[in-house]
Amino acid sequence: MIMENNDDSVLPSTSSEQEDTNQKGSVVDMMLGKSSEKVIDSETMIQETQKRIWSSLKKGIEYDATVDRSDAYLRQHVHEKQSMVVMYVDLVGSTDITLTLPEEKVAIIISSFAQEMAFAVKHHGGFVLKFVGDAVIGYFVHASSLIAADNAISAGKSMIKIIQEGINPILNQYDYPDLFVKIGIDFGTNMIVRYGSDAEKSHVDLLGPAMNIAAKIQGKAKPQEILIGEDVYNRIHPSLRKEFSKKIWDEDEWKYHSRETGELYPVYYHSD
Numbered sequence: 001m002i003m004e005n006n007d008d009s010v011l012p013s014t015s016s017e018q019e020d021t022n023q024k025g026s027v028v029d030m031m032l033g034k035s036s037e038k039v040i041d042s043e044t045m046i047q048e049t050q051k052r053i054w055s056s057l058k059k060g061i062e063y064d065a066t067v068d069r070s071d072a073y074l075r076q077h078v079h080e081k082q083s084m085v086v087m088y089v090d091l092v093g094s095t096d097i098t099l100t101l102p103e104e105k106v107a108i109i110i111s112s113f114a115q116e117m118a119f120a121v122k123h124h125g126g127f128v129l130k131f132v133g134d135a136v137i138g139y140f141v142h143a144s145s146l147i148a149a150d151n152a153i154s155a156g157k158s159m160i161k162i163i164q165e166g167i168n169p170i171l172n173q174y175d176y177p178d179l180f181v182k183i184g185i186d187f188g189t190n191m192i193v194r195y196g197s198d199a200e201k202s203h204v205d206l207l208g209p210a211m212n213i214a215a216k217i218q219g220k221a222k223p224q225e226i227l228i229g230e231d232v233y234n235r236i237h238p239s240l241r242k243e244f245s246k247k248i249w250d251e252d253e254w255k256y257h258s259r260e261t262g263e264l265y266p267v268y269y270h271s272d
Contacts, residue, residue: 042161045123049116049166056112057105057174066118070127070139074204078194084139085152085187085232086210087126088218089117089159091134092180100177109171110134113179116167117159124155129206139190139206149187149235156183156226157270163224184218186210186229213256217267220247220254226270230258233268244268 091113098106114136118128121138125148129137138155142148159181168178188210196202213229221227228236233244247254247267256265 046166086214180223182221186214187231230266
């Protein structure tokens with residue numbers, strides 16, 4: 001557990017010995033930082049989102065399970081350390097919804113929100129680790145950490161667009177409150193663990209500093225804001241870096257240090 005004001009607040013080094021030998025992928029990947037996977041049509045995603053939200057509000061539609069891919073992947077790699085990009089997505093505004101709407105509508109809206117965010121993760125090559133209340137935790141693994149980082153940023157940007165242009169317009173037609181998200185993303189090595197001896201049924205999860213720091217970063221984000229750690233910023237394509245600016249913290253607002261530099265671990269916000 002990462003704590004403030006002690007040695008645990010120092011972030012681990014992401015040295016080459018912790019990253020697999022294929023981390024940076026091919027020369028082309030390194031130069032372009034772009035995935036060869038198909039490009040997602042954001043307008044189509046928004047249209048599909050609106051169809052599902054309409055159906056959910058009218059019929060209480062059940063979404064397909066989106067954590068099964070992650071569960072299968074983690075079970076194949078239990079006890080391994082893997083470098084990955086971790087994303088925490090938290091819903092802002094759920095309190096207003098809870099106070100103004102019937103419980104069954106609240107459950108449908110929050111569940112639909114979580115699943116739509118999960119679809120965005122999946123569509124950009126990521127895995128949905130789990131849902132925690134009104135939050136979604138995802139991770140991105142790729143032979144090239146550069147592509148994993150780009151995919152995570154693309155997913156985060158899609159999430160904000162889906163909220164703004166897909167979900168909120170539908171909610172507004174019902175006079176329901178708008179939803180907003182706060183997104184935190186970091187990169188690092190995590191251990192894949194299984195709690196129990198049953199290879200098929202025992203709970204599997206991720207443990208590691210990247211999980212903790214991504215959560216801490218997300219907690220500092222503003223509504224509809226993406227915050228990323230420097231280890232992500234250094235891996236994204238130069239064209240994406242132009243969309244981010246370094247976060248300037250007030251005194252004692254951020255206390256996590258890098259083992260490599262001993263300085264405060266830099267965080268960047270999406271300023272496009």
